Amino acid sequence: MLKIAKDKLPQLLQAWAAGARVFVPQEKDGTRVFLPWDGQGKLTLDEGNTLEPPKDLFFPRTETMYRYQVQGQEAGVTEVPPFDAKMVLVGVRSCDARSFAIMDDVFLTKGYVDEFYRRRRENTRVVALACTEAAPTCFCTTFGIDPGRAEGVDVQMWPLADGYLLEVVTEAGQELLEQGTGLLTDAGKEEIPAAAKPGLVVDIDGVTAKLQRMFEHPYWTAVSRKCLGCGACTYLCPTCHCFDIQGENRGNSGYKFRCWDSCMFSEYTRMAGGHNPRPSKKERLRNRFLHKLQYFPERYGKFACVGCGRCLDRCPVNVDITRVIREVKEVTL
Amino acid sequence: MAEAARVNPLVPMTGHIIKIVEETPDVKTFHVTTEKGKPFTPMPGQLAMLSLLDVGEAMFSITSQGPEHLELAIKRVGMLTDALHEAEEGQAVGIRGPYGNGFPVEELKGKDILFIGGGIGLAPVRSLINYCIEHRQDYGNLWIIYGARSPADLCFKGDLFNNWPRVENCRVDVTVDKGDASWQGHEGFVPAFVEELQPDPAGKVAVTCGPPIMIKFVLQSLEKLGYKDDQIITTLEMRMKCGIGKCGRCNLGSCYVCLDGPVFTLAQLKQLPNEY
Numbered sequence: 278m279l280k281i282a283k284d285k286l287p288q289l290l291q292a293w294a295a296g297a298r299v300f301v302p303q304e305k306d307g308t309r310v311f312l313p314w315d316g317q318g319k320l321t322l323d324e325g326n327t328l329e330p331p332k333d334l335f336f337p338r339t340e341t342m343y344r345y346q347v348q349g350q351e352a353g354v355t356e357v358p359p360f361d362a363k364m365v366l367v368g369v370r371s372c373d374a375r376s377f378a379i380m381d382d383v384f385l386t387k388g389y390v391d392e393f394y395r396r397r398r399e400n401t402r403v404v405a406l407a408c409t410e411a412a413p414t415c416f417c418t419t420f421g422i423d424p425g426r427a428e429g430v431d432v433q434m435w436p437l438a439d440g441y442l443l444e445v446v447t448e449a450g451q452e453l454l455e456q457g458t459g460l461l462t463d464a465g466k467e468e469i470p471a472a473a474k475p476g477l478v479v480d481i482d483g484v485t486a487k488l489q490r491m492f493e494h495p496y497w498t499a500v501s502r503k504c505l506g507c508g509a510c511t512y513l514c515p516t517c518h519c520f521d522i523q524g525e526n527r528g529n530s531g532y533k534f535r536c537w538d539s540c541m542f543s544e545y546t547r548m549a550g551g552h553n554p555r556p557s558k559k560e561r562l563r564n565r566f567l568h569k570l571q572y573f574p575e576r577y578g579k580f581a582c583v584g585c586g587r588c589l590d591r592c593p594v595n596v597d598i599t600r601v602i603r604e605v606k607e608v609t610l
Numbered sequence: 611m612a613e614a615a616r617v618n619p620l621v622p623m624t625g626h627i628i629k630i631v632e633e634t635p636d637v638k639t640f641h642v643t644t645e646k647g648k649p650f651t652p653m654p655g656q657l658a659m660l661s662l663l664d665v666g667e668a669m670f671s672i673t674s675q676g677p678e679h680l681e682l683a684i685k686r687v688g689m690l691t692d693a694l695h696e697a698e699e700g701q702a703v704g705i706r707g708p709y710g711n712g713f714p715v716e717e718l719k720g721k722d723i724l725f726i727g728g729g730i731g732l733a734p735v736r737s738l739i740n741y742c743i744e745h746r747q748d749y750g751n752l753w754i755i756y757g758a759r760s761p762a763d764l765c766f767k768g769d770l771f772n773n774w775p776r777v778e779n780c781r782v783d784v785t786v787d788k789g790d791a792s793w794q795g796h797e798g799f800v801p802a803f804v805e806e807l808q809p810d811p812a813g814k815v816a817v818t819c820g821p822p823i824m825i826k827f828v829l830q831s832l833e834k835l836g837y838k839d840d841q842i843i844t845t846l847e848m849r850m851k852c853g854i855g856k857c858g859r860c861n862l863g864s865c866y867v868c869l870d871g872p873v874f875t876l877a878q879l880k881q882l883p884n885e886y
Binding site: 347353356384391393492520522524526535546549571 | 616618621690698700848856858884
């Protein structure tokens with residue numbers, strides 16, 4: 278176990294930044310987001326999780342895929358190569374670390390590998406930061422996530438009053454910490470601080486089976502009544518992965534990019550000719566919750582929710598997935 | 611233009627429309643090929659993502675293929691299909707695929723097949739009809755029941771009135787919702803026509819595609835005639851962007867129509883949410 282003093286952490290980030298792009302939670306416009314470390318920013322590692330999840334580092338909001346030229350009846354396509362730079366993500370909480378495994382299932386399995394995602398993911402080292410305090414909206418333990426130790430990361434950190442404890446998890450993590458020689462000291466008798474205990478806990482047992490029988494239930498009309506269809510929940514969700522493919526055309530040439538999309542929008546499923554299989558917010562909200570709690574478990578064997586609480590914290594009308602889970606369990610069929 | 615192999619499965623090949631056949635006032639069949647020949651060799655019922663690079667991209671069924679080209683029959687309904695209908699032979703396109711499961715050609719071997727199509731819904735079914743005709747000895751009797759709004763709206767008239775009726779043990783019955791002065795054939799909706807013709811379910815599989823409202827009533831008619839859920843096959847349409855089960859929008863429950871469909875038996879569909 279190693280330790281780094283709080284005032285030395287910027288130097289460690291600097292050392293990593295020499296060989297990779299380092300992303301770490303920093304203050305921006307009064308909130309906390311993962312930003313590239315340039316040595317100047319204000320770190321917010323001790324202030325709870327970021328407003329936005331780090332998913333855009335593997336699955337950017339917009340990502341150009343190819344360029345094209347059209348000349349009369351001729352056309353050519355030039356593929357944009359995948360992003361190949363190395364990245365280090367520092368300060369990833371256990372909930373967001375779980376979300377990476379969920380996104381891996383989507384982008385790397387079931388017949389097709391998304392090369393853009395794969396390269397970013399494989400070229401990235403993850404340094405997790407344990408939570409010792411839970412926000413009122415945190416409910417990661419509901420999904421068996423340990424706020425004190427993240428899954429699938431390279432280094433695990435714990436906050437101390439005057440610094441951080443660091444534990445190597447993988448070989449790549451070992452290499453990272455070797456770059457911090459001189460900054461890191463032996464942790465000696467320092468003890469791992471107690472993990473946060475989220476007060477919000479929901480019983481998720483049997484919810485998938487219950488939902489399998491609830492597709493036609495009037496509950497979805499009731500719960501969707503207040504939804505504004507703004508899509509904030511999907512943009513802030515670390516596991517929402519829906520995307521659109523769009524183009525930008527200028528004269529004879531242009532480029533095609535993929536960008537985040539949201540199942541909360543009516544355009545999302547509307548077909549040419551006008552037919553829409555999910556015509557109202559009832560069908561759309563139902564699909565979102567069923568996707569998280571039924572469809573994803575059926576397809577990939579795990580829930581597509583990590584209990585980060587961002588959606589319930591930021592929903593303008595307080596649609597609350599923990600409440601939905603509780604109510605679903607109570608609904609009589 | 612020479613093309614490098616694709617790293618990203620979402621990037622299309624470029625090719626050209628080499629022939630355009632006007633089927634009806636709002637349906638044209640586009641023959642597409644690339645410099646290297648046929649873009650790919652789909653199985654019946656599979657899909658292709660076709661694009662006009664400076665307009666957009668959408669998923670279409672592949673209605674037929676030749677040794678060097680694919681055929682996509684496309685109805686004019688939106689922005690991209692408008693532009694396609696304005697295009698001329700020689701137009702460059704993007705194409706990627708094939709996507710989806712296609713029809714269960716192996717399981718259908720040895721069976722009689724009843725095809726029921728309405729309007730442009732004949733397009734995906736036609737890929738299977740032609741496959742069964744090419745592999746005639748593998749399949750039993752073929753019976754095609756097809757309808758459209760008017761005589762002018764009948765797609766694939768050459769097949770309906772010339773090619774298919776000449777195939778051995780292949781019966782073709784055509785109806786229109788409303789005939790015109792010169793129409794000598796049957797008048798009436800497809801589901802009622804099916805009930806009138808009474809195709810016996812014994813040893814048969816029914817394959818149907820058409821407008822959602824037609825499918826709904828055809829399924830009721832087939833049930834009335836005694837067809838079981840696993841004897842009925844249909845192929846679905848959904849808005850799609852990726853075609854590879856990742857972009858999210860074409861899900862029916864935990865199935866993705868682009869990957870696990872578009873072909874489903876009625877028995878399978880009844881296990882899935884009714885959201886198509």
